[in-house]
Amino acid sequence: MELFTLTACLMVIVVLLNNSPGHMQQNGDTFAKTTELVLACQAGDKQAFNRLVLLYQTRIYNLALNYVKTPEEAKDLAQDIFVTAYRSLPSLREATKFSAWLNQLTINHCRNRYRKLQRRGYFTSTSTDDIVVPALLSTDTPEGNLERDERISLVRTAIAALPEAEKEIIILRDLQDLSYEEISATLELPLGTVKSKLNRARHTLKNKIKHLLSTP
Amino acid sequence: MNCTSAQDMFSDLADDELAAVDVVRIEEHLATCRQCAQEWGYFKKSLAWLQEVQPVAPPADFLIGINAKLDREFPITTWLRDLFGSPLRTLSSLTVVGLALFFLIANDNANPPPLGHMADTGSFTHSQSATNQPTRLLSRQLKTIPAISHTSATWSNNVQANPYRLAPLPTFTPDIAITVHAPSAETRNLLYQRLVSQKHWRVHPVRNGTLLIYLNEREIPHLRHTLAPHRLTMTPKTSLRAQAGQLRSVSLNIETQ
Incomplete structure (x- = not known):
C-alpha cells in the first residue's frame, strides 16, 4: 500500500514537472506550446494567457528593465505590455508568430515609455567616465561576486546611455539572445542592416566602457 | 584589408x-x-x-499584478468570470439571481393598484367548509388552493384571473387561507393597506372586492386586532379554527360595525 502511494506521488510529481513552464522552456517544445496557448487564449481561455505570461515574463521584464531605472518601473511597464498583448491578441492572425509579435509589441511599448519619461526629464545624464572599476577578482569568492555585480551594473548603465537604436539591438542580441532573423523581424529591418547596426552598437558600447576594459 | x-x-x-x-x-x-x-x-x-548580464527574475507578484490590471480594464469580463468561473460559482450565482428575482417580484406585488379599481360585481357572504391539504405545499399547489377549495365557478375564474398570480409564496407555512369580502371600495383599500404591511400574512387582492389572506392560525387574534380600528369584524368567528397540520380555506364576510 505504501509502495503504491509512493509510486502515485512520484507520478504526480513527474506530471507536474512535465507541465511546468520552466520545463517547457528547457525541452525546446516552447514553440509548439506557445502556439497552442495562443490559440487557446484567442478562444477566450484566460488560463492559457496566464501560462503565456509565465513563459515570457522573464524576457519581457528584462527587456523593460533596460528602459527604465528601477525594478518597480520595469514591472509596471512589463505588466502594461502583457495587458496590451491580452487586448491585442485576438488580432494576431498567425499564432506561430506570437514570439516576434510580442517582441515587437514590447519594443514599441518600451520606446513609448522611454520617450515619455525622457520628455519629463526622468533620465539624468548617465556617464561611465567617472566610474573606476576595481581590479577583477575571482568570482568564486564573495568579493568576486560583488565585483561581478558591480561590473554588471556598469554594463547596464552603459547600455542605458546608448542611443535608442543601438541600445535596442544590443539588448535583443546580447541580452535576449535573439537571432539575427528574429531581430530583423522585431525591428522590421533587413538582415544586412541588423548586422551593420549591431556592429556599430557594440563598438559604441565598447568605447563607452573602454577605460574600464583597459584595467587588468 | x-x-x-x-x-x-x-x-x-x-x-x-x-x-x-x-x-x-x-x-x-x-x-x-x-x-x-x-x-x-x-x-x-x-x-x-x-x-x-544574466536575466533577472520578475517579482513574485508579477502575474497577480497583470490580472489585477486586466480586471480593472475588463471589469465585465472579470465579473462574468467571477460569477461563472466554475460550476460551484455558476450554481451560487444562479441561486442569488433567482432569489433577487423572487424578491423583486415580491416587492412589485406589495404595491398593487388600489382595490377600488376592482370590479365590484358581487359578494361572497357564505362560509365554506375547508378542503384539507398537506401543510407543506409546493408553490404551484398553494396558488391553486382557492380554486380547489371553492367550487363556485365565479370564484375559480376570479382566482385564475388574479393579476398577482405570479406573486411569490409567503416565507412562512400558512395553515389558513382566508377569503375576505369587503363590499365598499373604501373599506377594501383600508383593509388592504393595513394587511399588506404584515410580514406574516400574505394578502392577494382578487376581483369582486375580495381579498385572499394566507396566514397561520395563531395570527388570527392579531388579524382581529388589526381590523378593529377600522371597525371591521370577521364572521363567523367559529370558522377560523384550523386543524393542526392542515391548510384550511375559509371565506369570511367583513362588515362595518
Missing part, C-alpha cells in the same frame, strides 16, 4: 558569421595591426561582460 574594414567585421567575427575566407583575411590583419588587435581585445572583453 584596412582597419575600417577589419573593425566592421568584428561583430560577425565574434558571432561566427563570417565566411572562412574573411576570417583568414581579418586574422592576417589583426596579426599585423597592433591598434586593431587591441580594439579586438576590448571588443571581445565587452562582449564577455555583456554575457555576464
Whole structure:
C-alpha cells in the first residue's frame, strides 16, 4: 500500500514537472506550446494567457528593465505590455508568430515609455567616465561576486546611455539572445542592416566602457 | 584589408558569421595591426561582460499584478468570470439571481393598484367548509388552493384571473387561507393597506372586492386586532379554527360595525 502511494506521488510529481513552464522552456517544445496557448487564449481561455505570461515574463521584464531605472518601473511597464498583448491578441492572425509579435509589441511599448519619461526629464545624464572599476577578482569568492555585480551594473548603465537604436539591438542580441532573423523581424529591418547596426552598437558600447576594459 | 574594414567585421567575427575566407583575411590583419588587435581585445572583453548580464527574475507578484490590471480594464469580463468561473460559482450565482428575482417580484406585488379599481360585481357572504391539504405545499399547489377549495365557478375564474398570480409564496407555512369580502371600495383599500404591511400574512387582492389572506392560525387574534380600528369584524368567528397540520380555506364576510 505504501509502495503504491509512493509510486502515485512520484507520478504526480513527474506530471507536474512535465507541465511546468520552466520545463517547457528547457525541452525546446516552447514553440509548439506557445502556439497552442495562443490559440487557446484567442478562444477566450484566460488560463492559457496566464501560462503565456509565465513563459515570457522573464524576457519581457528584462527587456523593460533596460528602459527604465528601477525594478518597480520595469514591472509596471512589463505588466502594461502583457495587458496590451491580452487586448491585442485576438488580432494576431498567425499564432506561430506570437514570439516576434510580442517582441515587437514590447519594443514599441518600451520606446513609448522611454520617450515619455525622457520628455519629463526622468533620465539624468548617465556617464561611465567617472566610474573606476576595481581590479577583477575571482568570482568564486564573495568579493568576486560583488565585483561581478558591480561590473554588471556598469554594463547596464552603459547600455542605458546608448542611443535608442543601438541600445535596442544590443539588448535583443546580447541580452535576449535573439537571432539575427528574429531581430530583423522585431525591428522590421533587413538582415544586412541588423548586422551593420549591431556592429556599430557594440563598438559604441565598447568605447563607452573602454577605460574600464583597459584595467587588468 | 584596412582597419575600417577589419573593425566592421568584428561583430560577425565574434558571432561566427563570417565566411572562412574573411576570417583568414581579418586574422592576417589583426596579426599585423597592433591598434586593431587591441580594439579586438576590448571588443571581445565587452562582449564577455555583456554575457555576464544574466536575466533577472520578475517579482513574485508579477502575474497577480497583470490580472489585477486586466480586471480593472475588463471589469465585465472579470465579473462574468467571477460569477461563472466554475460550476460551484455558476450554481451560487444562479441561486442569488433567482432569489433577487423572487424578491423583486415580491416587492412589485406589495404595491398593487388600489382595490377600488376592482370590479365590484358581487359578494361572497357564505362560509365554506375547508378542503384539507398537506401543510407543506409546493408553490404551484398553494396558488391553486382557492380554486380547489371553492367550487363556485365565479370564484375559480376570479382566482385564475388574479393579476398577482405570479406573486411569490409567503416565507412562512400558512395553515389558513382566508377569503375576505369587503363590499365598499373604501373599506377594501383600508383593509388592504393595513394587511399588506404584515410580514406574516400574505394578502392577494382578487376581483369582486375580495381579498385572499394566507396566514397561520395563531395570527388570527392579531388579524382581529388589526381590523378593529377600522371597525371591521370577521364572521363567523367559529370558522377560523384550523386543524393542526392542515391548510384550511375559509371565506369570511367583513362588515362595518
